Amino acid sequence: MKNLAVFSSGFGSNLQAIVNSVKKSKVKANIALVISDNVDAYSLVRAKKAGIDFLYADPADFKDRTSYDKFIVRRLKKEKIDYVVLAGFMRIISDYFIRQYKHKIINIHPALLPSFKGTQAISDALDYGVKVTGVTVHFVTSTLDGGPVILQSALDIKDDDTLISLSERIHRLEHKLYPKALDLLVNGKLLVKGRKVFVKR
Numbered sequence: 001m002k003n004l005a006v007f008s009s010g011f012g013s014n015l016q017a018i019v020n021s022v023k024k025s026k027v028k029a030n031i032a033l034v035i036s037d038n039v040d041a042y043s044l045v046r047a048k049k050a051g052i053d054f055l056y057a058d059p060a061d062f063k064d065r066t067s068y069d070k071f072i073v074r075r076l077k078k079e080k081i082d083y084v085v086l087a088g089f090m091r092i093i094s095d096y097f098i099r100q101y102k103h104k105i106i107n108i109h110p111a112l113l114p115s116f117k118g119t120q121a122i123s124d125a126l127d128y129g130v131k132v133t134g135v136t137v138h139f140v141t142s143t144l145d146g147g148p149v150i151l152q153s154a155l156d157i158k159d160d161d162t163l164i165s166l167s168e169r170i171h172r173l174e175h176k177l178y179p180k181a182l183d184l185l186v187n188g189k190l191l192v193k194g195r196k197v198f199v200k201r
């Protein structure tokens, strides 16, 4: 069984969706570790409740991004982590980290990439006035929010949507899409060729 490390800086609803999918054997993997850069992240409470090992690492304790990531990677190797799952982790991952886990780090983004990159994707889409937005799961590369796309799912923006109502629908979609992508990943079903990701039959 593959070992996952889930990274989350905040509320951790995606972490919870993954935990639930693992419990129901919809994703056959072991969540070996939850990592956060935020001491107040509710995801750490979720990890504790689920009986999963967790690590809080404070970026302020490290001289730069690479030293932070070297510390994290050492721990990942020690735990024999196969895949890194970014779920609302609001830090940029260094090239060093990415090289160590090439095509083994995935991220979920609350918009249809390449539209609305960055940390405010839901409000950016709403403010722009697009009629359709959605969710993207992608491999992480050194280009921010620019790695090969694994799965996407779209939803319509309604005239009376607010940030709250749209965020709720986006999150519901994320909680379905991320476990689906993880299931493909841990079963070795994803083939990356350049920018494209193919699902093996």
Ligand code: GAR
Pocket (backbone or CB within 6 Å): 008, 009, 010, 011, 012, 013, 014, 015, 087, 088, 089, 108, 109, 110, 118, 119, 120, 121, 171, 174
């Ligand atoms: C999710 O909507 C995720 O897509 C987003 O942060 C949220 C975390 O929610 N990630 C990004 O915006 C990355 N650029 P959660 O903590 O409840 O899972």
